[in-house]
Amino acid sequence: MLRSISLTGRVKLGFAVVGIALGIAAPYIFDRFVIGLITLALVGGLFAQSIDLLGGYAGLITLGHAGVSGTAAYGVGYMAAKAGAGFPAQIAVGFLAGMVAALIFGVMAMRSGGVYFIMVTLAQGMIVWGLSIRLFRITGAENGLTGIPRPPGVELYWQYYYLTFAVVVLCWGMLGIVVNSPFGTSLKGLRESETRMRMLGYNTTGQKLYVFLISGFFATVSGILLVYLNGFISPSTVILAASAIGVLQAILGGIGTLVGPMIGAFIIVFVQNVVSIYVARWPTLMGALFVVVVLFARRGLVGAISDGWNRWLNRNQAPGINEPVLTSTNQPSGP
Amino acid sequence: MTDGVKSVVPPTSATTDDTARSGVLGSRWLLWGGSIVALALLVWWILTQMTATAFLAQILNGLSFGAVLFFLASGFTLIFGLMRITNLAHGGFYLVGGYIGISVVRATGNFFLAMLVSAILIMLLGLVTERVLLRPIRGLEKPEVLLTIGLTFILGDMSLAIWGGDPTPIPKPDFLNGALNMGGFIYPRYRLFVIACAVVIGAILFWVEKKTRWGAMVRAGVDDRETVAALGINIKAVFTGAFMFGAFLAGFAGVIGGAFLTLLPGQDFEVLLFALAVVIIGGLGSLKGAALGVVIVGLIDSFGKALIPELSFFTLFAPMAIILVLRPRGLLGRE
Numbered sequence: 170m171l172r173s174i175s176l177t178g179r180v181k182l183g184f185a186v187v188g189i190a191l192g193i194a195a196p197y198i199f200d201r202f203v204i205g206l207i208t209l210a211l212v213g214g215l216f217a218q219s220i221d222l223l224g225g226y227a228g229l230i231t232l233g234h235a236g237v238s239g240t241a242a243y244g245v246g247y248m249a250a251k252a253g254a255g256f257p258a259q260i261a262v263g264f265l266a267g268m269v270a271a272l273i274f275g276v277m278a279m280r281s282g283g284v285y286f287i288m289v290t291l292a293q294g295m296i297v298w299g300l301s302i303r304l305f306r307i308t309g310a311e312n313g314l315t316g317i318p319r320p321p322g323v324e325l326y327w328q329y330y331y332l333t334f335a336v337v338v339l340c341w342g343m344l345g346i347v348v349n350s351p352f353g354t355s356l357k358g359l360r361e362s363e364t365r366m367r368m369l370g371y372n373t374t375g376q377k378l379y380v381f382l383i384s385g386f387f388a389t390v391s392g393i394l395l396v397y398l399n400g401f402i403s404p405s406t407v408i409l410a411a412s413a414i415g416v417l418q419a420i421l422g423g424i425g426t427l428v429g430p431m432i433g434a435f436i437i438v439f440v441q442n443v444v445s446i447y448v449a450r451w452p453t454l455m456g457a458l459f460v461v462v463v464l465f466a467r468r469g470l471v472g473a474i475s476d477g478w479n480r481w482l483n484r485n486q487a488p489g490i491n492e493p494v495l496t497s498t499n500q501p502s503g504p
Numbered sequence: 505m506t507d508g509v510k511s512v513v514p515p516t517s518a519t520t521d522d523t524a525r526s527g528v529l530g531s532r533w534l535l536w537g538g539s540i541v542a543l544a545l546l547v548w549w550i551l552t553q554m555t556a557t558a559f560l561a562q563i564l565n566g567l568s569f570g571a572v573l574f575f576l577a578s579g580f581t582l583i584f585g586l587m588r589i590t591n592l593a594h595g596g597f598y599l600v601g602g603y604i605g606i607s608v609v610r611a612t613g614n615f616f617l618a619m620l621v622s623a624i625l626i627m628l629l630g631l632v633t634e635r636v637l638l639r640p641i642r643g644l645e646k647p648e649v650l651l652t653i654g655l656t657f658i659l660g661d662m663s664l665a666i667w668g669g670d671p672t673p674i675p676k677p678d679f680l681n682g683a684l685n686m687g688g689f690i691y692p693r694y695r696l697f698v699i700a701c702a703v704v705i706g707a708i709l710f711w712v713e714k715k716t717r718w719g720a721m722v723r724a725g726v727d728d729r730e731t732v733a734a735l736g737i738n739i740k741a742v743f744t745g746a747f748m749f750g751a752f753l754a755g756f757a758g759v760i761g762g763a764f765l766t767l768l769p770g771q772d773f774e775v776l777l778f779a780l781a782v783v784i785i786g787g788l789g790s791l792k793g794a795a796l797g798v799v800i801v802g803l804i805d806s807f808g809k810a811l812i813p814e815l816s817f818f819t820l821f822a823p824m825a826i827i828l829v830l831r832p833r834g835l836l837g838r839e
Contacts, residue, residue, distance in 0.1 A: 230646050232653065277825045280832040284590040284645050285788070288780050289828060291592070292820075295777040299817025409773050413653055420650070452661035459654025463647045464640060 176482070184428075192334050196327040208330045210431075210438040211337045212394045217418040217430030218344055219387035224416065225425035226348055227380045228360030229278075229286045232412050233294025237274065237385045238392030239407030240297060241267025245393055246314035246402040247307055256320045263393045270297070271385020279377040282363055294412050301404040313403025317396055333394055340387055344427055347383060356380055414455065421462050423471025432470055553811060557689060562806050568695035570802025571702030572765065575757035576775060577782040577794040578709060579750030585726040585789035586746045588645060589638060593652040594754050595776030596659035601626045601758025602767040603667045606674050615677040615763070623755040630751025634744055656772055664769045671768040674759060694764055701760060706795060713791055722746065726789060778805070781820045785827050787837025796836055 174182065196204055216238055224230040244266030248259040278289045301308045308314065318324070323332045347353050358366045359376055367373050396402050405411070415430075418437050423429025445451050462469075468476070551559055580594050601622040608618035633655065641647045680694045713719040724732045725742055733739040758767075761775070778801060786797020801820065808819030827834060 230650070273825075277828050280828065284588075284649055285832070287646070287649050288590060288784060289824075292777055292780045292784065292824065295773060296817055296821050299777075300815075303814050303816065305814070409653075410657065413657070416650065417654075450661055450665060452657045453665075456654040456657030456659075456661065459657065460637065460651055463651045463654065464637070467647060 177478070180478075189338065192338070195334075196330060201326050204326055204330050206438055206442060207435075208326075208333050208398055210435045211333050212391050212398060213415070213418065213438055214431035214434035215337050215340055215394070216388060216391040217415045217422070217434050218341070218427055219384045219391065220412075220415045221419040221424055221427070221430045222344060222348070222356075222384045222387070223380060224419060225429075226353060226360065227356040227377070229282065229377060229380070230416065231290040231384075232287055232409065232416065233274070233290035233292070233297070234384070234388050234415055235407045235409075235411035236290075236294035236297035237267055237271050238388040238395065239301065239402075239411070240270035241389040241392035242396035242402045242406060243301065243308055243314070245396045246317055249317040250309070250314040251307070260393060263396070264389055267389030267392055268382070268385060271382055271389065275378045275381030275385065278381065279374050282377075291409065291412075294407065294409060298404055298407045298409070301407050308404070311404060313401055313406075315401040317400050317402070319397045319400070323397075329398060333398070336390065336394060340390060341427060341431075344387065348427065352376075352379070410452065410455070413459070417455065417459055417462065420467065420469055421458070423469030423473075423475075424467075426469075426471045426475075429469050429471040436470075550807060550811070558810075560689060561691060562810050563803065564691055564695060564699070566803035566806030567799065568698045568764070568802075569805060570798035571698045572757050572761035573775070573778050573782055573801060574702045574706060574794065574798040575753045575760070576779045577786070577798055578706075578791060579753040580779050581783055581789055581791065581794045582722070582746050583750045584783070586722060586729075587743050588643075589652075589747070590645070590649045591652050591747075591750065592649060592776060593633065593655040593659065594750070594779060595772035595774070596656040597626050597629065597751050597754035598758040598761070598775050599767060599772040600629070600659050600663055601755030602674065602762030603663050603672075603758075604755070605759035605762055606667065606672055606767070609675050615675070615680075615759075618674070619756055619759045622759045623752045626755025626758070627748045627752040630748045630754075631744065633751070634747040638747075656776070660769060660772045667767075669769050671766045672762075673766045674763040676763050692764075698760055698764070702798075709791060777817075778820075781824055783834065784824055785834060787834025790836050793834055793836035797834070 195207060199207070216234070219238075220231060220234050223234075241263045243263075245259045245263035248254040248262045252258075254262070274290065274293045277293065278286055281289050302310055304310075319329055323329045348356070355366070355371060355376060358369075358371070359373060359380075363373050366376075395406070414437060418433030419430040420433070421436060422431065422433025441451060441455075444454060448454070466473070554562070576594055576598060580591060583589050583591050604622040604625055605618040608621045609615055612618070633652075637651055637655065638648055641651065676694050680697050682693055683690045684693045684696060711719075713723065721732065721737055721742055724735075724737075725739060725746075729739055732742075757775075765771070782794060782797035782801045784797075785800055786795070787793030800823070804819050804823060805816065809816040812819065831837070
């Protein structure tokens, strides 16, 4: 059976098996602190993957996705901390809140593209942040909502880790199905040239709304996972920096791939935790990382590795064509 | 739509969209009439909520805030119109400009010197940004946007390190302190001064754009960069000049706005949100659009804050959503 898969496929399969085995073994190897960080990175990675589905696959970079995941988290937080509802109601309301936000944002943004899309989503994310600060009765303003217990059965850190791991692996699989489907391929067409796709008869406006909703679904899941992980939610979860970090993780790891955002999230989460022991100026470092990555490493870690791998595979042949991600200039600049 | 596409699509297909839309909404006059009636009803409703004096004061509040936004949005829109660069660091330029203004006022006590020094220093910052950071990725629209957002994080965090996190107002010159009594209607002098500044600078900008050689180069550059370059005009110098001028206005806005809006960390993103709302509503790339946008956004914000303080910020959301769905290019955006 293995023979029928290409060498690259077999290597990928190998990494997946090792990754899942490591994931299952992790609580036996690492202590509570590290497992906490890994859980955080998994949740962040899922969030970055949802951004990458829009940005890397469909070419619609968003700087407001924390508005979607944050709305879901606030939905859970409100039901838990203010309404005192049970867990099914908390999760249902959180899920609904996230999806409604994704629907409204998607309808607003679906007629724009390129840099307009970035501007519109940035404004959306900022408005959610503004609401989180001022709608005191629902969001608790600057203090946020505290005392959100985890559902029974996953209260302990390692139990919650396994839940997160399972959900993330499941979502990863679902994302894999989406991006490898004909719809996923049509998204790449949207990224390369929306005008051409429209001329081919695609309803690009509808495509954009669908992909926004699908991406919003995964962002919502990550938001719900995050609020139970932390046990609280505050405006700092929905600030622009939260959305921007997701984008940074996706680009750093390798935009246009599913493994890239996850790797990026692990790097950022661990770097942030190590660095903040020594320096207080994390935002500066993050901004500098943004600038450096955008200037010198737009294809990210996975991009660089796959370039090297392909060169090694084709070392006796002519160089292959690199997929243009974040590098094509022929995008329509307007809606 | 890119310039290349325009020549491919026959003109008829570009107009079908418009005719279809006017068919749905009836004639253009009906739309205008409806908007005017709706606006009149809104004003009537607001007047039932507050006295006529308070109403006038709110209008002036909105216009003075809009005036600050005008300095920001006009530069932002100029940079975008010419170079297709979405400079999200504009908010950061504003904040740093304001803080430099504070230092200069504290050192010399001269408010107008502070305006000049800030504007010039931010102009130089703009020069460095354009030449060093943006030049290597010229034409790659999305990386350009992401780089400027990274730069904003650095600028914001560095200002926090240098000037601290306490909200600080810039001391105003004595003759602008206090209120002016206009036949029983009392209003702060400084805000009237800000409105007057915006009117004068706006008039100069319109004059320069329409009547001078510089304006002609800019207008030509907005329409067709390649032809302008082919005519022997150094388009790169025009780009750099425009970027520096936009930064100059942002630094100026930081001082003039910092004197009544107080400077605090995070305000870079707040003013950026308002500037984006202005260009989304008014239309990107046109000075007229920016002028119309700042009046609308300023008034919405001031009445929103007065009538429904909990939802200030959110009041921008509805008009933005409506405009984005009906006219994705903004009210006066170029088709």
